[in-house]
Amino acid sequence: MATTFADLEARVRGLESRTQRAEEDVTAIVTTVVETREDVRWLKQAVQALLDHHRITIDPHPTDDT
Numbered sequence: 515m516a517t518t519f520a521d522l523e524a525r526v527r528g529l530e531s532r533t534q535r536a537e538e539d540v541t542a543i544v545t546t547v548v549e550t551r552e553d554v555r556w557l558k559q560a561v562q563a564l565l566d567h568h569r570i571t572i573d574p575h576p577t578d579d580t
């Protein structure tokens with residue numbers, strides 16, 4: 515069975531639609547990662563401030579490079 519031009523056009527439109535959805539998904543994932551990283555940074559600062567306020571020291575983990 516031969517593929518018609520209309521069939522190819524329909525397949526291309528389908529692929530374009532899937533590509534657009536994939537790009538939107540990737541954008542949402544990247545945004546979530548950036549927001550989570552900022553939240554973690556804020557939480558680390560808040561915990562450190564509480565520890566400092568109560569004069570509590572914790573030895574850093576040997577693999578902690580921050």
